[in-house]
Amino acid sequence: MSSLEPFGARLRRAMDERGALCVGIDPHASLLAEWGLNDDVAGLERFSRTVVEAMADRVAVLKPQSAFFERFGSRGIAVLERSVAEARAAGALVVMDAKRGDIGSTMAAYAETFLCKDSPLFSDALTVSPYLGYGSLSPAVVLARESGTGLFVLALTSNPEGGEVQHAVRADGRNIGATMLAHLAAENEGEQPLGSFGAVVGATLGDLSSYDLDINGPLLAPGIGAQGATAADLPGVFGAAARNVVPNVSRGVLRHGPDAGALRAAAERFAEEIRAAVETV
Structure with missing residues (x-):
């Protein structure tokens, strides 16, 4: 399999050139x-095409949520395929937010769906759930290395329910979230300028200085905008790791649609606020 330049290197360049949004x-x-818009396939396609056309040539990352396309069946998946291909063609990196997690051949099939270059849903990275054990992600890790793609592993998520799993303490005294971060640091060891195996860490979680966020990989940070966090919060939450944070904003930008100019302006404001906040670290 011919591979792309590693996802971490491509992401670092996109963040430096387009801003970390x-x-x-x-x-x-x-x-x-x-x-x-109507809640049907035509509305879905109009929405997705508007977002891609407005922003794929200027933002670093677009992150389609697979579930909102899957609910329309095969026609919704067809819209998702076109959206991913068009976004990548315009220069955006695409992180598929599918949160897949399973074992053995099933995990391998999920990985092939989103990380194999011959797949119609081929994306630059995939969100995955490690809660069948980090080792269950091995097929996705192997394929990501082969194809030059990346993974974002759920580690310290912003939803309150996540704590009952992610804050559970192991026999060695380390909690599960910290364990996932340690696994990712090992995956990224020695990679330059940035590893390809990232963590999902909520921007709404407050001071995370008790965690080692220096995983030499990206930190996908939901929570900016509608969930209450702001770009100014990033240094306080992530500390020195803030330079590797990719804040995710959805409703905070999308509510300005369907006007393409308003969408672009909102994205540019968030990107500039993020840039200004990270420069203080």
């Missing part, structure tokens, strides 16, 4: 309604 593509029913 990930915009979600989340066409849920209420947002379609706000845009004056």
Whole structure:
């Protein structure tokens, strides 16, 4: 398999050139309604195409939420395929937010769906769940290395329910979230300028100085905007690791649609706020 330049290197360059912003593509029913669109495949396609055309040539990362396309069946998946291909062709990196997690051949099939260059859903990176054990992700890790793609592993998520798993303490005294970060640091050891195996760490979690966030890889940070966190919070939450944070903003940008100019302006404001905050670290 011929591979791309490693995802971490491509992401570092995109962040430096375009700013460290990930915009979600989340066409849920209420947002379609706000845009004056029907909750059907035509509305889904109009929404997705507008977001891609407005921002794929200027933001570092676009992150489609697979579930909002899957709910329309094969026609929704077809829209997702086109959105991914068009976004990548315009220069954005695509992180597929599918949060897949399984074992053995099933995990391998999930990985092939999103990380194999011959797949119609081929993306630059995939969100994955390690809660069948970090080792269960091995097929995805192997394929990501072969194809030059990346993974974002759920480690310290912003949803309150996550704590019952992620804050559970192991026999060695380390909690599960910290264990996932340690696994990722090992995956990224020696990689330059940035490893390809990232963690999902919520921007709403407050001071995380008790965790070693220096995993030499990206930290995908949901929570900016509608969930209450701001770009100014990033240094306090992530400390010295803030330079490797990719804040994800969805509703904070998307609510400005369907006007393409307003979408671009919102994304540019967030990107500049993030840049200013990180420069203080």
